[in-house]
Amino acid sequence: MRTALDHREPDRIPLDFGSTAVTGIHVSCVAALRDYYGLAAGPVTVHEPGQMLGRVEDDLRAAMGLDVTGVFPRKAKFGLPATDWKEWNFRGLNVLMPGDFRARTEPNGNILTYPEGDETVAPSGRMPMGSAFFDTIIRQPEIDEEKLDPADNLEEFGPISEEDLNHIERSVRVACGSGYGVVASFGGTSFGDIALVPAPSLKNPKGIRDVAEWYMSTRTRRSYIHRIFERQCELGIENLARIHAGIGDAVDCMFVCGTDFGTQTSAFCSVATFRELWFPYYKLVNDWVHANTAWKCFKHSCGSVERFFESFIEAGFDIVNPVQCSAAGMDPAELKRKYGSRLVFWGGGVDTQKTLPFGTPQEVREEVLRRCEIFAPGGGFVFNSIHNLQAGTPVENIVAMVRAVHEFNGGSHA
Amino acid sequence: MPDLDKLHQAVIEGDWKAAAAATQAAIAAGVAPLTIVTGCLVPAMDEVGRLFECEEYFVPEMLLSARAMKASMAIVRPLLAAAGTEPVGRVVIGTVKGDLHDIGKNLVASMLEGGGFEVIDLGADVAPERFIEAATTRNANLVALSALLTVTMPSMKTTVDAFQSAGLREKVKIMVGGAPVTQQYADAIGADGYSESAGGAVALARRLAVV
Numbered sequence: 274m275r276t277a278l279d280h281r282e283p284d285r286i287p288l289d290f291g292s293t294a295v296t297g298i299h300v301s302c303v304a305a306l307r308d309y310y311g312l313a314a315g316p317v318t319v320h321e322p323g324q325m326l327g328r329v330e331d332d333l334r335a336a337m338g339l340d341v342t343g344v345f346p347r348k349a350k351f352g353l354p355a356t357d358w359k360e361w362n363f364r365g366l367n368v369l370m371p372g373d374f375r376a377r378t379e380p381n382g383n384i385l386t387y388p389e390g391d392e393t394v395a396p397s398g399r400m401p402m403g404s405a406f407f408d409t410i411i412r413q414p415e416i417d418e419e420k421l422d423p424a425d426n427l428e429e430f431g432p433i434s435e436e437d438l439n440h441i442e443r444s445v446r447v448a449c450g451s452g453y454g455v456v457a458s459f460g461g462t463s464f465g466d467i468a469l470v471p472a473p474s475l476k477n478p479k480g481i482r483d484v485a486e487w488y489m490s491t492r493t494r495r496s497y498i499h500r501i502f503e504r505q506c507e508l509g510i511e512n513l514a515r516i517h518a519g520i521g522d523a524v525d526c527m528f529v530c531g532t533d534f535g536t537q538t539s540a541f542c543s544v545a546t547f548r549e550l551w552f553p554y555y556k557l558v559n560d561w562v563h564a565n566t567a568w569k570c571f572k573h574s575c576g577s578v579e580r581f582f583e584s585f586i587e588a589g590f591d592i593v594n595p596v597q598c599s600a601a602g603m604d605p606a607e608l609k610r611k612y613g614s615r616l617v618f619w620g621g622g623v624d625t626q627k628t629l630p631f632g633t634p635q636e637v638r639e640e641v642l643r644r645c646e647i648f649a650p651g652g653g654f655v656f657n658s659i660h661n662l663q664a665g666t667p668v669e670n671i672v673a674m675v676r677a678v679h680e681f682n683g684g685s686h687a
Numbered sequence: 688m689p690d691l692d693k694l695h696q697a698v699i700e701g702d703w704k705a706a707a708a709a710t711q712a713a714i715a716a717g718v719a720p721l722t723i724v725t726g727c728l729v730p731a732m733d734e735v736g737r738l739f740e741c742e743e744y745f746v747p748e749m750l751l752s753a754r755a756m757k758a759s760m761a762i763v764r765p766l767l768a769a770a771g772t773e774p775v776g777r778v779v780i781g782t783v784k785g786d787l788h789d790i791g792k793n794l795v796a797s798m799l800e801g802g803g804f805e806v807i808d809l810g811a812d813v814a815p816e817r818f819i820e821a822a823t824t825r826n827a828n829l830v831a832l833s834a835l836l837t838v839t840m841p842s843m844k845t846t847v848d849a850f851q852s853a854g855l856r857e858k859v860k861i862m863v864g865g866a867p868v869t870q871q872y873a874d875a876i877g878a879d880g881y882s883e884s885a886g887g888a889v890a891l892a893r894r895l896a897v898v
Contacts, residue, residue: 401785402785403784403786404785404786404787404836408788485790485793488750489750492701492751536746538884539739539745542747543745546745630837631837664838665838
């Protein structure tokens, strides 16, 4: 993986599933894969209870021939410490959830969950019938323009605690002892990630928490957003310094930010807005990382984002994900030609909107082989599907994808 | 009519307070409510759609313009109803069962409303029977289904099939949209139309409404 990240062609394409909350596998698919590969039965651990991502244990990692593992923050979505796992019947599938996880099923079958598992406050997540993960419930207090205080949008950011530091240090030791490449998600440096703006972990969120109101605020309350990002950036860098003091250069990559700038056909803002509102803070974080560590900086953004790639590079991002080739202006060959020597493509391996969930195993194989032919030359490619493997994806198609990567690599693994 | 120019500009610029004030001023000056809609809000939202299509506007600007248009419509709508004015068409809209992602749906609803349609917005995570009930009781001629997720796309087919089973398929046109949805998928599930953008959805609705 390190060879690929250095833009040199490795002996084989490294393969990631499960190292981050955007390169993961839905718990139902993890269970199906474990069954397919004949691994030990039993409930799968849900390490990310929002998207219901299942933990990829070492035995599954070995069975699939994966090359990367992840380090995650102590607290998962909804403010739930990743500990004291307990069984939960997830619509017929027995899974392990964080001990503080609480769920209530409404008469219509929707499932509600609560920040820090506190059922005395309003729920912050809802999983409708027919869905397979929790969406954040918007809890927007009435906005008084005169009293809006950026500190209200900073409640979830603060100096990292000793407990959190110890967790990261322990997790890094385990991950680095595994022999796999390591991506670390420390948290705190995602600027305006719309999945986190509603603050699913907070019991009584204040400030601007409604998704539409936030998007409009990027236009109408820009100085307010700047003040949030400024302080978040200061805190983030202070925390990174403390984390680095504890773990050194042990990890390979740092997940910096998951803010989406692209839609299927367009973008959420212009390049000019990006450069005015986000770029300065990304550059400060990435510059600090590059000046003080050996970590590579990982940027996730769905959608049609080719227009931002020059700015991403200038801001110091080394890696982009998920490389949504199905979005407008995201032709894989063109991306590789224009940016392949300057950005690592971590993703783009196969379409998860159409081919993987609805195609045949043969169609999956053909698409994977085509993408590998495009992205592999010269390194700078870590194979991952375009975003997490979604619930309902046929296990035969997942296996066909994995096999195709190994076929391209010249082996017969999995 | 200077007041309508102000209203037009307020919608384009996404200034809801100015839009509300300009609407009140226009009504006070004797401008007919229907004129405010057809002569100002419809062309203003068409222009917003055009700006979005050519990427001068993005989601935040669209949301702001939609809010300004709604501020105007909130004043005009009761007057239209009192005068018995018929809309271009009646659209029942919602995200399909299981899908809570409603920003795209909200934008389409606003654009349709700004395009002169009466919009019955059922919100998010809408079961097929609720679409049917609303289309029946509100005498809608269009149904607009939205889905962001691949896992909820099948609910679009379920909803189209439910209209078929209820014997309503000839009475309403069904249009679909959302990030993973394609024309091919729309054809496969028997929908009448697909649009990849909010602006395109208005043009599609106008075509379907006259068929």
